[in-house]
Amino acid sequence: MSLTLFHQHVLEDHLSGFEAKANPNHLAAIRRPAIFSVLAHRGHEVFVKSGLASIEGVQVRDCAPGEWLVVSTGLGAVVMENTLAEIAGASVIDQSDGRALLRIHGPNVRRILAKCVAVDLHPDGFAVGTSTNMLCCHVAVNLARSGGDTFEIVVPRSFCGSVFEEIMEMGREFALTAAFADS
Amino acid sequence: MASLITCPHCGTRPKEEFSIRGTALGRPHPAVSEEDWHRYVYLRDNPKGRYQEYWHHAAGCRRWLVVDRDNVTHDVFGVTDAATFGRVGE
Numbered sequence: 001m002s003l004t005l006f007h008q009h010v011l012e013d014h015l016s017g018f019e020a021k022a023n024p025n026h027l028a029a030i031r032r033p034a035i036f037s038v039l040a041h042r043g044h045e046v047f048v049k050s051g052l053a054s055i056e057g058v059q060v061r062d063c064a065p066g067e068w069l070v071v072s073t074g075l076g077a078v079v080m081e082n083t084l085a086e087i088a089g090a091s092v093i094d095q096s097d098g099r100a101l102l103r104i105h106g107p108n109v110r111r112i113l114a115k116c117v118a119v120d121l122h123p124d125g126f127a128v129g130t131s132t133n134m135l136c137c138h139v140a141v142n143l144a145r146s147g148g149d150t151f152e153i154v155v156p157r158s159f160c161g162s163v164f165e166e167i168m169e170m171g172r173e174f175a176l177t178a179a180f181a182d183s
Numbered sequence: 184m185a186s187l188i189t190c191p192h193c194g195t196r197p198k199e200e201f202s203i204r205g206t207a208l209g210r211p212h213p214a215v216s217e218e219d220w221h222r223y224v225y226l227r228d229n230p231k232g233r234y235q236e237y238w239h240h241a242a243g244c245r246r247w248l249v250v251d252r253d254n255v256t257h258d259v260f261g262v263t264d265a266a267t268f269g270r271v272g273e
Contacts, residue, residue: 064244065192065264118197125194132193133243135200140242 007032010100010160015178025106025174027167028181033101034077035154036084037093040066044089051087061131061142061154069142069154071101073183100160103181104167105150108174113151115170117143121151137166189262192244204237207249207268231255237265 009015011029040048045066052060052068058080061069072080077096084092104112110121117136120126131144141163142154155163168176186198211223233253240246247265252258 064246067244118199119194133245134193134196135242140200 009180010157011164011180014161014164015180020177020179022179023106023175023177025108025112025171025176026104027164027171027176027178028103028105029164029178030073030101030103031180031182033096034072034075034080035095035099035101036070036077036080037063037095038068038070038084038087039091039093041089041091042066048087048090051090055083059144059146059152061144063133063142069095069099071152071154073101098157100155100157102153102155102160102164102167103146103150104153104171104176105147106174106176107149108171109149109151112167112171112174112176113143116167119143121145123148137163139163186257188238188248188250188259190240190243190246190248191262191264192246193240196240196243200240200242201238201248202241204239204247207235207237207265233260238262 009029009031015029038048038052048066049068052070055070057074058070058072061071063069070080070084075083077094081092081094084090113121113136117134119132119134126145128145128147131142133140133142135141136143136153139155139159139162141156144152146152153163164178168178187195188198188201189195206227208223211219232255233251235249235251238248238250240248249263249265249268250259251261253260
């Protein structure tokens with residue numbers, strides 16, 4: 001007997017059946033991002049960081065001193081694993097199945113997120129390209145600013161449904177819509 | 184009211200992101216007497232005023248911090264990473 005495994009996004013039950021056109025305020029759940037956790041060995045932090053910065057087609061998210069999340073919507077997990085394995089002094093773990101990637105953008109995105117996180121997201125304090133771990137809807141996530149009005153959230157998979165529902169609730173007054181996206 | 188702690192790695196964060204472990208005591212040497220270990224594990228002074236505590240930034244950088252604060256007024260005098268705080272008492 002053979003066992004057929006197929007990939008199902010954790011938000012499949014939350015999103016299916018709703019195919020409304022995207023409003024200005026929109027939340028996209030990325031279908032299959034490659035997400036890797038990278039930990040630098042003691043004393044290798046600077047070297048690993050410069051190694052990660054030289055990889056093309058990935059975003060590097062800061063988590064803690066010597067710890068990063070490497071996220072890509074273009075590269076596959078296998079390609080990324082091989083690329084990251086070349087960096088000396090780092091431990092790399094594939095988290096693609098354990099984390100979900102949400103991208104929220106729109107003119108009111110900061111007012112929506114202000115109800116979810118306790119960190120000041122003003123551009124003066126949280127510039128484009130900044131990323132950090134924080135509490136969002138009572139869940140420890142990694143939040144990154146990828147554009148002036150665009151934020152990306154890496155959520156632990158099993159908490160993704162609850163975070164998603166809460167963000168949608170907070171976005172109701174701004175007509176936040178949601179859909180899957182490939183990249 | 185939110186109590187704000189300025190994490191040296193993450194910036195100013197609300198206390199909900201942290202879990203408090205208690206007084207920042209130095210771990211005694213393994214060879215010391217059972218009485219000393221008992222004191223280290225179970226006995227606390229519970230002072231009123233300024234003292235140092237271990238805080239774990241559970242929802243942020245997940246680093247252990249030493250928060251120097253006043254537990255009456257909740258004035259925070261300093262936050263350092265526990266790794267740089269040093270192992271006092273050893």
